[in-house]
Amino acid sequence: MRYWVGIVFFAAGAALFVAAVLHKRRVLAARAAAAARGIVPGEPGLRSVAAFREIMRPIILAFLVYAAIKTVVLFVMLDGEDVLSYFDVAGVLFMLAGYGAWMSLRTTYRTSDLVAAEAAAAEAAAAAGIAAAPAGAGAMPAYMGLPANDRGPPQPATDGPVPGPVPTNRAG
Numbered sequence: 281m282r283y284w285v286g287i288v289f290f291a292a293g294a295a296l297f298v299a300a301v302l303h304k305r306r307v308l309a310a311r312a313a314a315a316a317r318g319i320v321p322g323e324p325g326l327r328s329v330a331a332f333r334e335i336m337r338p339i340i341l342a343f344l345v346y347a348a349i350k351t352v353v354l355f356v357m358l359d360g361e362d363v364l365s366y367f368d369v370a371g372v373l374f375m376l377a378g379y380g381a382w383m384s385l386r387t388t389y390r391t392s393d394l395v396a397a398e399a400a401a402a403e404a405a406a407a408a409g410i411a412a413a414p415a416g417a418g419a420m421p422a423y424m425g426l427p428a429n430d431r432g433p434p435q436p437a438t439d440g441p442v443p444g445p446v447p448t449n450r451a452g
Contacts, residue, residue, distance in 0.1 A: 282365045289371030293378030300382040307389035314394055319401045321393035333387045344380045348373050 314321070354360070355369050 283367055285364060286368035286371030289368070289375040293371070293375035296375070296378035296382040300378075300385040304385050304389045307391060307394075310391065310394055314397065317401075319394075319397050321397035333390075337384060337387050340383060341380055344376050348376050351376075 311321070351372055352369065355364070360369070
C-alpha cells in the first residue's frame with residue numbers, strides 16, 4: 281500500500297493544478313476577445329454569487345492550511361510511518377495545495393462578469409439599432425458556458441404586478 285496513495289494524490293493534485301491554469305488561460309483569452317470588441321466587464325455587485333466566493337476564499341484556504349498541519353502532526357504523533365510513507369503524506373499535501381490553487385483561480389478568473397457584459401452590450405446594440413455582427417463573431421466560445429448559479433443582475437418584471445395574498449372572509 282506504500283507509495284500508491286502518494287501517487288494517486290500527486291496525480292489528483294497535478295490534475296487540479298492543470299485544470300486551474302487552463303481555466304485561467306481560457307478566461308483571459310475570452311476577456312481579451314471581449315476587450316477587442318470594446319466590451320469591458322464591471323465588478324460584481326453585492327447581490328452576485330461571485331462576491332460570496334470572494335468572501336469565502338480566505339476561509340476555505342485557512343481550512344486547507346489547518347487540514348494540512350493537522351495531517352502532518354497526526355502522521356508524526358501516531359507513528360504513521362508504519363502504514364504510509366512520507367511520499368504518501370506529501371501527495372496528500374500536494375493535493376490540498378492543488379485544490380487551493382484550483383479554487384482560488386476559479387474564483388479570481390470567472391466568466392459570469394463576461395456573460396453579463398456581453399448581454400448588456402447586445403442589448404445596447406439592439407436599442408441603438410446597430411446591425412448584428414456576423415454569426416459567431418461576438419459569441420462566447422462554446423467551452424465558456426453559462427454559470428449555473430449566476431444569472432446576472434435582476435431584471436424588472438414585465439408581465440404586471442406580483443399578485444398579493446388572496447383576501448378571505450373569516451368573519452363569523
